[in-house]
Amino acid sequence: MSIKTLGFIGAGNMTGAIVKGLLASGFAPANLILCNRTPAKLAAFADLGCIVTTDAQEAVALSDALVLAVKPQLMKSVLLPLAESVQQRQPLILSVAAAIGEASINHWLGGGLAIIRTMPNTPALVQAGATGLFANGRVTEAHKEFAQGLFAGIGQYRWVDPEALIHSVTAAAGSAPAYFFRFAQAMSRTAQVQGLSEDQARVLIGQTMLGAAKMILETDEPLEQMCQKVCSPKGTTERAIQSFEASDIDLIVAKAMTACFERSQELAELLAD
Template identity: 40%
Template sequence: MMQSIVFIGGGNMTTSLISGLRHAGWSGDAITVVDHNADKRERLSEQYGVQTVAQAESSHLRAADAVVLAVKPQVMAETARALAPVFEDARPLILSIAAGIPLSALRRWLGADFAYVRCMPNTPSLLGVGATGLYADEVATTEQRQLADDIMATAGINAWVDDESLIDAVIATSGSGPAYFFAFMEAMIAGARDLGLDETAARELVLQTALGAARMATESGDDPATLRAKVTSKGGTTAAALNHFEAGDLDKLVAGAMHAASDRASELARDLSDG
């Protein structure tokens, strides 16, 4: 029997996950979206054939195997507290994809006797090429972990961590990571312009190079260090550029940036939890 899923919130990430689930063969009848916005409900219903409702009712939640909390972190406390009395005796798996909300806060707002999985997807998930970090609490069964994995795998690849505190490391790595690469692309485009290329040529060359490098890293079977060595001739142009990066201590700069992101994630989690 197809397991049923209720999404609380019908935004971009919900749309991405539903698209992936439907392509994976999930029945539209097994998916319900709860959202106050009538336009979102109509779009999701027409495009993906899922069930949509304006308010969560006990009948929807009682029948669900999994409930995905997909609202903005700033309204999670209000949403969870409103849902708590609606669950009645239902105890579905609860997946949270809200950044910065620790499970301790969800237990306080929603209830302590649920199985929880905290998920941290990133923005490329909207294209089905995302990276998601997941943490399951001790209540979640093997079957519930598999259900969470099946749901989130429709958006890309999954990586499980065995300590919730490591979600901050996931945020600093894959959650914020796309922006690091975008910033590097910006810098390369600016460098290409400074060398005399026009904007169009600079942009096209940089973006295609980034795409090609990513595909080589994911499809060649070699790790990035090996790939770097293969394209770096001693005394050549690539070596000259890499030596410049090394002189500027690129490794230390990147590590420092990621630590800053992780520390900020911890601060925001405390603020959101207290709020």
Template identity: 45%
Template sequence: MSTMRIGFIGGGNMASSIIGGLVASGFAAEQIWASDPNADSLNKLLAVAPVNTASDNNALITAVDIVILAVKPQIMKIVAGDIAASVQDRKPLVITIAAGVTSASLDGWLGGNTAIVRCMPNTPALVRSGATGLFANTEVNATQRAQAEQILQAVGLALWVDNEAQLDAVTALSGSGPAYFFLVMEAMQAKGLEMGLSAEVAKQLTLQTALGAAQMALGSDVDAAELRRRVTSPNGTTERAINILQAGGLEALFDQALEGARLRAEELAIELDGE
């Protein structure tokens, strides 16, 4: 990685986060390029690190070995078509973080036979605590896989999936997952307030409890079910709360929710492929 030059097309929050993570992990800012039609976005990136900037995507591609497409899925076809000739000339590794755009569609828009890694990060990547699923097409070699993994590890956990369809499951589980936990936090804080705690106390206790539970689970050699059993004393307060949640069908609701998210990810891919 020390000799690789990385270019970001799109200068939004996720690009800023990855750039910040790369620089924090020791990657040289002068080996990073970024392009965006919005000057404000480029200025925000420069506040993160003194990277090279460009107003033209094709000029960026001529300068780098790895291209990270950090643009919205809805404009990916236009962006890819504009840079296709440069990609065919340079043959860089292309990493995309756009949800719903399949590697086959992107490969076609880029002219074919392109090494593509699709990534599904989540928003905690913005604080370098992300969880990212990765899939490589058949054009990606072992060195390029390692490079893509190292780049995404700069903002958290990065794990490979065996086939591209599994990225829809990643979307449902971790891509959308932060919102599920935010909803639980929201409900807990609201009830804490109703039970007489101040808004600030209810918030801080909820957030610290969520953080502590996650850290316990990450550092434990047993699964979440066993951790739950260990903190659920017979006939105690936790047991009563858990029994109420289970009687209300919490597990079934999560099953339906994640399946709905997975199916919607499939639908979005079909919609975007048809554009």
């Protein structure tokens, strides 16, 4: 079955980001179905020409593919009443919810479904996200191509297999924007102590992070070499890096990412069915 219509259960920020990317790529708004129990969240989508509804059964009936974008703790209660409709329609299922495994989604919806589990991150809101994708055994190449078009509209993506690697994606990308925000916050505080204004620090630090990220993505050069190229012998940058190394920055980062990874596993176990 070719995918012409795409429904969303949940109309929060991630849904908005995906819809924005789809419309920018030429996807017809009349083929997008947005469902949310709060009508006020649907108004902006209606203004774009999308179909909106507060009835999830209607959204399922109209959708060739269905994005599940509800909070993880609400997923089971939202999906169970939809099982019969989903079994009749047999849409491709794409989940953007953290911690909910493919097996649980399949079970709640009656089984035998093509499901793509995804782990996007918040930079998707500015079309600069990073998304990990896992496909179960019923997903076809056509399904994958559709999903790739979907997530290419909000940034970059990578397929992972087995599904357990979604925990690694969570630690490396899903939660990672907060790591960079926290690092930028620490830099900004110090920059202000050293005399810069808050605005000056924010722009200079933010642009530097953006530029460094662009350099990482546009070259295959090892990260260690990229770092070394900025360091002149006995210069300012070398002194800063030496300070990081003295504090064992690798251990600090490893501990944080491991804590994130393990919490992702814990939540998956708590929410499994």
